[in-house]
Amino acid sequence: MVCYLMMSFLLFVAFSCSSVLAQRPNIQQPPPSCSCQKSFSSNGTKVSYTFEFPASAGVTGDAHTAVLVSELQQKVRDQSSLLESQSVLIMQQKQTFSQRLNQQKAQIENLVAKVQQTETKMQQLESANPQVPDDCGDLVVSGNTPISDSQITVSSVSGNSPEYASTRSRIYSVKTDTLYGGWCANSNDLTQWLQYDFGRFRRVTAILTKGVDTRPFFVLKFQLYYGNSTLFMKPYRNSKGEIKTFQGNVDLDTVKENVLAPPIYTRYLRINPTSWQGHVCMRADVLGC
Secondary structure (H helix, E strand, O other): OHHHHHHHHHHHHHHHHHHHHOOOOOOOOOOOOOEEEEEEOOOOOOEEEEEEOOOOHHHHHHHHHHHHHHHHHHHHHHHHHHHHHHHHHHHHHHHHHHHHHHHHHHHHHHHHHHHHHHHHHHHHHHHOOOOOOOOOOEEOOOOOOOOOHHHEEEOOOHHHOHHHOHHHHEOOOOOOOOOOOOEEOOOOOOOOOEEEEEEEEEEEEEEEEEOOOOOOOEEEEEEEEEEEEOOEEEEOEOOOOOEOOEEOOOOOOOOEEEEEEEEEEEEEEEEEEEEEEOOOEEEEEEEEO
């Protein structure tokens, strides 16, 4: 009976410890157990009881918790080391990017400075050139000494077809069985242009435009851009400093002449249509020397 009571008490204690440890997450709890043995003295009159209770759940739980904490600390150290390595790598990449950015910035600034120097020299040359004739009215694109087809470029070609190609933009182009009577862009928007590379600096005094042969497509209005490099082209402005919009054609056959006052001295010239009839299509040339 005494053994039974003692075992009940120990089971109660073990159950209480297990209940407390159950509140700790992820801890494996050993099942509580105990044993009670009865022994007699040599004369058989004295009884003694021996109780055996294995390592308590609390001790086992604390040991397991220590293992988990140790593993967690190791993971934290590993993550910290990884983050430190990534931080070093990011800093190195940032420095490399910064160096490249500074190099590109220096190259751009150097290029801009060279372009500005060239433009200044050209302006000085233009103002100091007394041999330029007053009329200076030769056809530069398709005259007696025309520029080559490769020196005429466009933003796009309708359907990427050669029948609407840049070479069809010459002022005297006419429709044939296989070729269109003018250049036509692939889309109707403000990003389309027709551009000339004169190969050297030319004095440009007027712009000639015309519609497409046999089709009611022509440019109503346009703007001009020019420069010594296609990377840095500036718009032609009026006397008020505003970007000038030129009046284009009103039909497909009549040549429209827009005189440049003042004239410009440039190697590259770009015609940028801003309004059109039917489709962005045109023929053109420039007067100059």
